[in-house]
Amino acid sequence: MWWRDAVLYQVYPRSFADGDGDGIGDLAGLASHLDHLAWLGVDVVWLSPVYPSPQDDNGYDISDYQDIDPAFGTLAEFDALLAALHGRGMRLVMDLVVNHTSDEHPWFTAARSSPDSPYRDWYWWRPPRAGLTAGEPGAEPTNWESVFSGPAWELDEASGEYYLHLFSRKQPDLNWENPQVRAAIHSMMRWWLDRGVDGFRMDVINFISKDPGLPDAQVAAGASYGDGSLAFLNGPRIHEYLAEIHREVFAGRPQAVLTVGEMPGVTVEDARLFTDPARAEVDMVFQFEHTSLDQGDTKWDVRPFVLQDLKKSLGRWQEGLAEVGWNSLYWGNHDQPRVVSRYGDDGEHRTRSAKALATLLHLHRGTPYVYQGEEIGMRNATFAGIEDFRDLESLNHYAEAVGRGEDPDAVLAALRLMSRDNARTPIPWDASQRAGFTTGTPWIGINPDFAEVNVAAERADEGSVLHHYRRLVALRHQEPAVVHGDFTMLLPEDEQVYAFTRRHGDVELLVLVNVSGQEVAVEVPDEEAWSRSRLVLGTVDDADGSAWTPALRPWEARVHRRLVTVG
Numbered sequence: 140m141w142w143r144d145a146v147l148y149q150v151y152p153r154s155f156a157d158g159d160g161d162g163i164g165d166l167a168g169l170a171s172h173l174d175h176l177a178w179l180g181v182d183v184v185w186l187s188p189v190y191p192s193p194q195d196d197n198g199y200d201i202s203d204y205q206d207i208d209p210a211f212g213t214l215a216e217f218d219a220l221l222a223a224l225h226g227r228g229m230r231l232v233m234d235l236v237v238n239h240t241s242d243e244h245p246w247f248t249a250a251r252s253s254p255d256s257p258y259r260d261w262y263w264w265r266p267p268r269a270g271l272t273a274g275e276p277g278a279e280p281t282n283w284e285s286v287f288s289g290p291a292w293e294l295d296e297a298s299g300e301y302y303l304h305l306f307s308r309k310q311p312d313l314n315w316e317n318p319q320v321r322a323a324i325h326s327m328m329r330w331w332l333d334r335g336v337d338g339f340r341m342d343v344i345n346f347i348s349k350d351p352g353l354p355d356a357q358v359a360a361g362a363s364y365g366d367g368s369l370a371f372l373n374g375p376r377i378h379e380y381l382a383e384i385h386r387e388v389f390a391g392r393p394q395a396v397l398t399v400g401e402m403p404g405v406t407v408e409d410a411r412l413f414t415d416p417a418r419a420e421v422d423m424v425f426q427f428e429h430t431s432l433d434q435g436d437t438k439w440d441v442r443p444f445v446l447q448d449l450k451k452s453l454g455r456w457q458e459g460l461a462e463v464g465w466n467s468l469y470w471g472n473h474d475q476p477r478v479v480s481r482y483g484d485d486g487e488h489r490t491r492s493a494k495a496l497a498t499l500l501h502l503h504r505g506t507p508y509v510y511q512g513e514e515i516g517m518r519n520a521t522f523a524g525i526e527d528f529r530d531l532e533s534l535n536h537y538a539e540a541v542g543r544g545e546d547p548d549a550v551l552a553a554l555r556l557m558s559r560d561n562a563r564t565p566i567p568w569d570a571s572q573r574a575g576f577t578t579g580t581p582w583i584g585i586n587p588d589f590a591e592v593n594v595a596a597e598r599a600d601e602g603s604v605l606h607h608y609r610r611l612v613a614l615r616h617q618e619p620a621v622v623h624g625d626f627t628m629l630l631p632e633d634e635q636v637y638a639f640t641r642r643h644g645d646v647e648l649l650v651l652v653n654v655s656g657q658e659v660a661v662e663v664p665d666e667e668a669w670s671r672s673r674l675v676l677g678t679v680d681d682a683d684g685s686a687w688t689p690a691l692r693p694w695e696a697r698v699h700r701r702l703v704t705v706g
């Protein structure tokens with residue numbers, strides 16, 4: 140279980156670095172920045188999709204699973220990148236998007252060509268609702284809403300039938316009930332492993348098994364559609380499908396592979412089953428509970444975030460997976476706003492709060508993920524109008540909400556906080572023109588703060604967020620208690636301080652994080668003993684290797700270490 144010691148780094152290739160001047164990041168750009176990843180010390184790169192794609196959902200709509208999109212490069216460049224990563228002792232995990240394909244994938248174009256096509260049953264086709272005519276409002280086979288607004292069904296005029304798309308209409312859902320679909324996917328996965336990749340991050344993998352009855356869902360008061368997730372979230376055959384993938388694809392492989400299941404809505408109890416090594420399904424899950432704490436009924440209904448809720452949530456996951464199973468630890472990815480703007484303070488305390496949140500997360504039990512740009516404390520974007528946004532989720536939501544009569548300024552205000560585009564602005568490599576990201580016109584606006592927040596500037600500054608991330612990665616590699624230690628939450632009701640211990644053998648770590656802009660006093664159990672402990676990591680630049688102070692400065696985080704007598 141090598142991946143327990145590892146730190147993953149997610150690359151969203153479109154926004155990482157552009158090697159050919161077309162304004163879109165690519166493999167050449169990524170290959171030219173491997174020094175950055177090696178310097179940071181990360182072990183594994185998770186690469187968001189680079190496969191041929193119409194780019195309706197920035198590559199999460201795949202039209203060919205076994206090639207590279209020309210916008211990103213070629214298979215030869217991919218092979219060279221993989222070899223270069225391996226040469227530096229890093230591994231590469233691919234994004235596996237198999238709940239759906241693009242509607243331009245040959246499987247789907249064949250399926251759409253005729254109800255008699257042998258590929259028809261590879262997707263979910265249904266006639267209009269009984270008693271209604273195709274195309275009439277409400278004639279969709281179920282009342283489900285798509286994740287990206289509007290109905291989850293699209294009418295195929297030629298045949299008069301609808302196909303299911305839980306995401307955009309250009310992302311038709313594959314029918315995993317069909318054994319040919321599963322066999323084709325297994326064979327594609329083996330092809331990538333044979334090429335040398337080290338595993339897969341499996342996109343919305345707990346959506347692949349659907350209740351074939353496709354029942355209607357409850358419709359909440361005032362809503363136009365229902366939430367169909369009861370019929371597809373952790374569906375009836377999900378464990379069987381994952382175990383089958385494991386058997387058909389991973390078992391007996393010479394290389395040590397990693398499998399990560401992205402699982403919206405997964406509970407701790409489900410996660411324990413999915414990640415129990417004895418069941419051989421996936422190595423770890425990506426769960427979303429802690430990224431919903433600032434949301435009401437929908438992600439656009441933004442609420443203030445309460446620290447005790449975060450402790451409750453993360454604490455429950457620590458406890459639930461303490462004996463069996465494993466979790467991913469993350470604040471950000473290409474779907475989440477920037478954490479320093481969300482749970483930190485991206486004004487006066489940007490640097491301190493980014494370091495504090497990083498320390499809090501990386502010292503939990505689990506495998507930490509760094510999403511590109513998080514390691515320099517990137518802020519949310521500052522988009523003025525809807526024309527600055529690119530993400531279909533944001534654009535669809537805006538059109539729908541404004542169409543329904545909501546105030547456009549209020550809709551925009553929520554997008555500025557929650558849009559996925561916040562995480563998709565280009566990586567500012569330096570303070571030069573276009574932040575060293577591209578020589579062309581970037582596909583999405585560069586964050587205007589790039590003269591201050593960029594990789595070169597932070598590399599030159601020992602007190603930067605970037606240097607702190609490097610220390611956190613190194614600490615995990617040096618201190619077994621970070622990886623293996625038991626977790627105990629302290630001060631669960633404290634409104635400002637997040638505190639816990641990790642205990643492994645005779646080593647105990649105490650993690651103290653001030654999640655506020657005020658100085659606070661801390662009262663930890665056993666303070667007398669901790670006052671003689673060693674400070675192994677601090678976030679405020681004058682922290683001294685032996686100091687114990689009963690107060691935490693604004694957004695200060697500290698990791699103390701002591702030896703305890705076993706017995």
Ligand code: GLC
Nearest residue numbers: 196199236306342343473474
């Ligand atoms: C996952 C991806 C997201 C994508 C969706 C559909 O949640 O992370 O970016 O839009 O699946 O593939």
